[in-house]
Amino acid sequence: MDLDVFISAHRAEWDRLEELLRRRRRLSGREADELVTLYQRTATHLSQVQSSAPDPALAGHLTSLVARARSTVTGARKASWRDVAQFFAAGFPAAVYRTRHWWVPTALLSVLVAALIGWWIGTHPEVRSVIAAPEQLRDMTRPGGQYESYYSSHPATSFAAQVWTNNAQAAAVCLVLGALLGVPVLWVLLQNMLNLGIGIGLMESAGRLDVFLGLILPHGLLELTAVFVAAGTGLRLGWTVIDPGPRSRREALGAEGRAAIGMAIGLAAVLFVSGVVEGFVTPSGLPTWARITIGVVCELLFLAYVYVLGGRAVKAGETGDVAAEDRPATVPTAA
Template identity: 75%
Template sequence: MDLDVFVTAHRAEWDRLDHLVHRGRHLTGAEADELVALYQRTATHLSLIQSSAPDPLLTGRLTQLVARARSTVTGTRRASWRDAVLFLTAGFPAAVYRSRHWWIPTAVLSTVLAAIIGWWIATHPEVQSSIAAPQELRRLTRPGGEYETYYSSHPAASFAAQVWTNNAQAAAMCLTLGAFLCIPVIWILFLNVLNLGVGIGLMSAAGRLDTFLGLVLPHGLLELTAVFVAAGTGLRLGWTVIDPGPQSRRTALAQQGRAALGMAIGLALVLFVSGVIEGFVTPSGLPTWARIAIGIAAELAFLAYVYILGGRAARAGDTGDVEAADRSAELPAAA
């Protein structure tokens, strides 16, 4: 394609579109129709230039023009409580449901790996001694030791806030760093699994595995599920870089990335609930069975939320992406 000839042939249309965009709401009916037609034509021109004769200056100008024209055509839409309700009842659970083929295997493999690490540490005293000195291990695992006092070492409210912040950051990192070919996500996930496995192994070696599980399970079921969902979604995002499927890599990444960022908000709410349980239920004087029952109830409620509301929304076509009016325009692909 001869770029100079193409620009000469269509510059008048672009200038006319720019003029109509500047007039905004003061257009007549005929001018509004003309604006829509020119917007669609210019979007096609931009696609042709990007695929056949990319020119940074011209591409930048037309990209801005198309974006401004689209904003004029569609108008601006303010967020409302309806958006929040739709996100919580459809968008977020649908995104979690649709990514279940990633986070469920992640959860299973991580749990098995944590159990193997715990067994290896518990049955090999030389591994335990490489982790810490014997007196340090006793200080960690004895009754009233650091594994137990950790959950009551700070006021419940501040401890819950601290735990929530740390876990939300870890989940957000899994979601956003997945685009780097999954490697950061795998590392973050491994560190979490390793910490859990070390705790299982050391407390098991001290004959206090029941105490450890009684402390971890009330909040850990929901907390770990949220981390596994974040990790699985991050891995899915990373795989999109490798294999975008029938869509272009840019379009597929944009769709998966928007859904992942939305999930970061939803998972922050889930982790807030687990943080409250960890701050107020785990260190409470409730019997162990009661604390674990609360953790199981929270986990089952989340899974029901995902599979009932999320499954229904996913079958209705919801992907967890933002509404079409809030997405960037997808340019037609040149043949």
């Protein structure tokens, strides 16, 4: 191919396409048809250049032109506040509802593990001696000790932000790395339940378990639920690698992975609420029953949100995946 002759023959078409793409006003019907025709021709020209005369400058110019024309022709959709409202009203609760068969058992087993660890530590002095020296244990569990002062040792705002960041990172690890057969998810769960179990065991041995529960329950119910949802979703994603079902493994991982990323955004909002409770309610001077009531109300509202809105959305066909027009194209696969 003589590149100079090729450019001379088609430059007028490229310039006309560029002119149509720069139009500020709405194109007429004839201009829209012309734009589609020029887009198709330019895409063919780009293919010819790439295969017969790979000139980097010309190929780059035509690639940019074709990409802009494709965006105009296909009508690229921009995210709006309506998408945000739709996500929190249907997409996110539906995704959480769909994975309930994973995160509910995960929650029950994890709480059982934490309780067993707490019982083991609380009833075995030799185990407590391995954790820390007797003086350190007394300092941690005494009135005003480390377990109690932890929640009031920093300004509420910065403490809430720190807690939210740490918990959001833990949830993101579960969601993003769940595809690694769920191994990182199990590690995050073990770390969380070990810390909880140690607190239960040490405070029980000091006869102050009621104080510990009064400190942990206001924010812990919602916080741990979010972590369990993330963990259950991560485990489901890991199982998808093993058993993708009737879909191809790539398609199944794509769909579940997109839903998991959306859940990371939704759970960040949930953990923000629990962080606010932990930063402002837990260390407050409210009576223990009032603080626990606030935590229980937050937990019940979240569960109602998931089971009522999420259940309705799933029955309506919502899966938590992105909108159909935003998904990559797929090809049929044999069963």
